Amino acid sequence: MSAFNAIGEERDIDRNEFTPGLEPQPTWCPGCGDFGVLKALKQALPEIGKTPDEVLTCTGIGCSGKLNSYLETYGFHTIHGRSLPVARAAKLANDGLTVIAAGGDGDGYGIGGNHFMHTARENHDITYIVFNNEVFGLTKGQTSPTSPRGHKSKTTPHGNAKSPIRPLSLALTSGATYIARTAAVNPNQAKEIIKEAIEHDGFAHIDFLTQCPTWNKDARQYVPYVDVQESDDYDFDIHNRQEAQEMMFETENALHEGTVLTGRYFVDERPSYQQEKKELGEMPTEPLAERYFDDDYEWERSYDLLERHK
Amino acid sequence: MSDNELIWRVAGGSGDGIDSTSQNFAKALMRSGLDVFTHRHYPSRIRGGHTYVEIRAAGHNVQSRGDGYNFLLALGDSFARNPQEDAYYGNEELKPLAENLDELREGGVIVYDSGLIDEEDAASLDLEARAEENDWHVYPMDLRSLAREHGREVMRNTAGVGVTAALLGMDLSHIEDLMEDAMPEKILEPNLEILHEAHEIVTEEFEFTHDLRIPEGEHDEEQALLSGSNAITFGSIDSGCRFIAGYPMTPWTSVFTLMSQHLPEIGGISEQVEDEIAAAALAVGASHAGVKAMSGSSGGGFALMSEPLGLAEMTETPVVLLESMRAGPSTGMPTKPEQADLEFTLYTSQGDSQRVVFAPGTVEEAYDQTRMAFYIAYEYQIPAIIIYDQKLSGENTNVPVSFFDREPEPTLGSTLTEAELEEAVHDASGKFHRFQHETENGVSPRSLPGQKGGRYLATGNEHTPEGHICEDPDNRVTQMDRRLQKLEEIRRELDEEHESQQTYFGEEDATYGIITWGSSQGVVEEAVERLNEQGHSVKGVGVSDMMPFPEQEMTEFLESVDEAMVVEMNVSAQFRGLIQKELGRYGEKLTSLLKYNGNPFEPAEIVEGYELNIEGSDTEPTAQMRLEPAAGD
Numbered sequence A: 001m002s003a004f005n006a007i008g009e010e011r012d013i014d015r016n017e018f019t020p021g022l023e024p025q026p027t028w029c030p031g032c033g034d035f036g037v038l039k040a041l042k043q044a045l046p047e048i049g050k051t052p053d054e055v056l057t058c059t060g061i062g063c064s065g066k067l068n069s070y071l072e073t074y075g076f077h078t079i080h081g082r083s084l085p086v087a088r089a090a091k092l093a094n095d096g097l098t099v100i101a102a103g104g105d106g107d108g109y110g111i112g113g114n115h116f117m118h119t120a121r122e123n124h125d126i127t128y129i130v131f132n133n134e135v136f137g138l139t140k141g142q143t144s145p146t147s148p149r150g151h152k153s154k155t156t157p158h159g160n161a162k163s164p165i166r167p168l169s170l171a172l173t174s175g176a177t178y179i180a181r182t183a184a185v186n187p188n189q190a191k192e193i194i195k196e197a198i199e200h201d202g203f204a205h206i207d208f209l210t211q212c213p214t215w216n217k218d219a220r221q222y223v224p225y226v227d228v229q230e231s232d233d234y235d236f237d238i239h240n241r242q243e244a245q246e247m248m249f250e251t252e253n254a255l256h257e258g259t260v261l262t263g264r265y266f267v268d269e270r271p272s273y274q275q276e277k278k279e280l281g282e283m284p285t286e287p288l289a290e291r292y293f294d295d296d297y298e299w300e301r302s303y304d305l306l307e308r309h310k
Numbered sequence B: 001m002s003d004n005e006l007i008w009r010v011a012g013g014s015g016d017g018i019d020s021t022s023q024n025f026a027k028a029l030m031r032s033g034l035d036v037f038t039h040r041h042y043p044s045r046i047r048g049g050h051t052y053v054e055i056r057a058a059g060h061n062v063q064s065r066g067d068g069y070n071f072l073l074a075l076g077d078s079f080a081r082n083p084q085e086d087a088y089y090g091n092e093e094l095k096p097l098a099e100n101l102d103e104l105r106e107g108g109v110i111v112y113d114s115g116l117i118d119e120e121d122a123a124s125l126d127l128e129a130r131a132e133e134n135d136w137h138v139y140p141m142d143l144r145s146l147a148r149e150h151g152r153e154v155m156r157n158t159a160g161v162g163v164t165a166a167l168l169g170m171d172l173s174h175i176e177d178l179m180e181d182a183m184p185e186k187i188l189e190p191n192l193e194i195l196h197e198a199h200e201i202v203t204e205e206f207e208f209t210h211d212l213r214i215p216e217g218e219h220d221e222e223q224a225l226l227s228g229s230n231a232i233t234f235g236s237i238d239s240g241c242r243f244i245a246g247y248p249m250t251p252w253t254s255v256f257t258l259m260s261q262h263l264p265e266i267g268g269i270s271e272q273v274e275d276e277i278a279a280a281a282l283a284v285g286a287s288h289a290g291v292k293a294m295s296g297s298s299g300g301g302f303a304l305m306s307e308p309l310g311l312a313e314m315t316e317t318p319v320v321l322l323e324s325m326r327a328g329p330s331t332g333m334p335t336k337p338e339q340a341d342l343e344f345t346l347y348t349s350q351g352d353s354q355r356v357v358f359a360p361g362t363v364e365e366a367y368d369q370t371r372m373a374f375y376i377a378y379e380y381q382i383p384a385i386i387i388y389d390q391k392l393s394g395e396n397t398n399v400p401v402s403f404f405d406r407e408p409e410p411t412l413g414s415t416l417t418e419a420e421l422e423e424a425v426h427d428a429s430g431k432f433h434r435f436q437h438e439t440e441n442g443v444s445p446r447s448l449p450g451q452k453g454g455r456y457l458a459t460g461n462e463h464t465p466e467g468h469i470c471e472d473p474d475n476r477v478t479q480m481d482r483r484l485q486k487l488e489e490i491r492r493e494l495d496e497e498h499e500s501q502q503t504y505f506g507e508e509d510a511t512y513g514i515i516t517w518g519s520s521q522g523v524v525e526e527a528v529e530r531l532n533e534q535g536h537s538v539k540g541v542g543v544s545d546m547m548p549f550p551e552q553e554m555t556e557f558l559e560s561v562d563e564a565m566v567v568e569m570n571v572s573a574q575f576r577g578l579i580q581k582e583l584g585r586y587g588e589k590l591t592s593l594l595k596y597n598g599n600p601f602e603p604a605e606i607v608e609g610y611e612l613n614i615e616g617s618d619t620e621p622t623a624q625m626r627l628e629p630a631a632g633d
């Protein structure tokens, strides 16, 4: 018998279950793209049969980090840049959980960049949504790792001398096995991509364009957008690393030239970290967290490990 | 000091296999009924360098490496091969002999491998004259040829052990047994031949001039040889810890690798991750999801854990962290012990943060206090830290096997089951009140993700009972007070429901006290014993509870003495400072004896510190240490 009966529970799920009661109300600015992520998640989760109690949403710090304040799931609002290590450990501890990590572009590509690279490399079976508004929203609009060259803000009064990070390319070279970009202004595509990402077995990265009307007035609202799968102008195989790479490169360039390309970029069937670790005998096949509730489990003890010391 | 003790030092190049040789020899001594204590010296140079291991063995309890030593097996450095480097390093081969002579006691025995160390070179050390002067007994022997004749050159260790055993009049049976257990058939045969041959040559051909013989002893039960790192590992396993995340850093690496060896075998998970920020964050994430988890590092890596540590405190996520100190600041001296991260460990992380910190003083205490750390962490939902150092981590000593014959304690502490959650308080949208205002002892039981009916938000921001971010002043004060209350409750529980974690020794009615903490305990204990044997009246205490501080016990101790000396391996008297901060007085009673040259205290140094202190003489200590008199002096 499981101690975690929310996991895998089969029942009708009402969309509203993912919306808190009166409190807390989102404090995001009117027109903020973050609403788009919240809405897409609220739609995606019930559609793939997830209940609030079997989902753990780990966020970083930023406007984006408030996501799990407004989404009824188990939540862990961590510290700036560290949602990924918390999220992936929770998944290792109890791999029945559906684990979603989320945070801003500063959070994920800047201060937490090292974790992004390594979590992708290790291919943890979790979904990572980066709210990419190309600025530091919460701290009042400073230049972020995805701000375009020339971007002016209080920390770069003469314009940003740095070229922006390439989030999709970085995910690809690091080892992510599902990579997509969507935009808050495209709720249907966003919902579908989130569903695919959660169902993907491995590290799924979504670069989610979320407009920040308060601090990033230069950036338009990411409209019009183009879905690279639907447009006849683009033709590439998302299972082909080289082709994906070229398409990502073009997409990243295009954003700063005014064309918003979105869609799925790469999908790979490489086994997830959890699978690899289990196969090597480095991780138990049953969720580890269950063991603490199993009254029949015979806990190993050091007394039986003393032979080498005698 | 007992005359009837052996302190055997085996010195060689760092690739000469002296670790396994000494480990086995220590076990042989233990099996023959002696109490043993090992000390490993680490070379300070990157390029190999020569090193040594010391084994102290006696028929009575030994709790430190002692002072000096009385038997040297100088293997010479077989890895010193690059003649071009002579100019920089001198004669490498000779160093294991040359550099160890200063600490050899009068009447000591020297065996060196004349196959590697030229007898003429040895003569250049004035060995004969010095031997005469110090009553040393020198036995050169060509261990290398003997090893080559029966096996391979690396087996000269075995020859050295054979010679040692012969000179000490020690029976070979335990050594043979251990070799049989440890060696595959192919190398066992030649090693046994070498052992016997060396033993025979010495017994039959050498003329013994020394008095030193193997001490006699007997154990009334079976013993195991363990280090502090082993004990912390075992304490963690017996607490049901099945998750560790880390990043290598000396000396913390030893626990990390031991756990990584054991965990997969017992269905646990070990994760080597990208950095220490991640390591601590992973431990927090795993614990949040319902697994007993730990992480750790040494100074620099622990610095990176500061923010996740604060997150664990604020979200009340149980976690156990290790701080395996080494000499700082910055990269400092990676392989040298020091106790200078105490304040850092107590106070790192922003805000009025709080955690539990224990500093075990012995191998047994390392086991017990690791278990206590897990118990407290999970019961009170607070980070618990074990602070220790290279000294405790690497020293091996014998512990009765029966010590470990206890029940494991895999409980998750104050965590609810789904059935209990049904009865718990929820808000209108079904969120569980994870951080309730009203509690008995500050602890509000938690749920785990995936449990039905336990949904809540954990956040590093100040929060309401259901976890919503909240800056309301009343809620703030209530939540702060509740969290801070836990530390008081822990103190109360430690005082009232458990045996004290402080270790007292010496004469109860003495009016002079020596106080120490963590790994310096054994040495201080021995020094106190010696002082009392010399007719002084001294008592001592090794303190382990760093936070919450054992206010009552320390007040009682300090009230009972006129004067006390605080012994610690740092330059800023951090523990003395802690006593004064916590108790708000006693500045005029407390003298500090400090050492920070990278080497732990020896008992004789503490005896000297005491003498200087009571005689109030202006003479400088002979050893590299510092005496800082009490404020009123």
Ligand SMILES: Cc1ncc(C[n+]2csc(CCOP(=O)(O)OP(=O)(O)O)c2C)c(N)n1
Pocket (backbone or CB within 6 Å): A061, A062, A063, A064, A065, A080, A103, A104, A105, A106, A107, A108, A131, A133, A135, A136, A137, A138, A139, A144
């Ligand atoms: C260690 C640390 N450094 C800095 C901050 C301050 N800080 C909070 S959020 C943030 C950046 C937010 O930008 P982003 O991650 O892009 O999130 P957004 O607000 O745009 O969603 C910063 C610098 C912090 N909380 N912690």
Ligand code: SF4
Pocket (backbone or CB within 6 Å): A027, A028, A029, A031, A032, A033, A034, A063, A064, A133, A137, A138, A211, A212, A213, A214, A215
């Ligand atoms: S500052 Fe920008 S990112 Fe933050 S809530 Fe307002 S619009 Fe959204």
Ligand SMILES: [Mg+2]
Pocket (backbone or CB within 6 Å): A062, A104, A105, A106, A131, A132, A133, A134, A135, A136, A137, A144
């Ligand atoms: Mg941002």
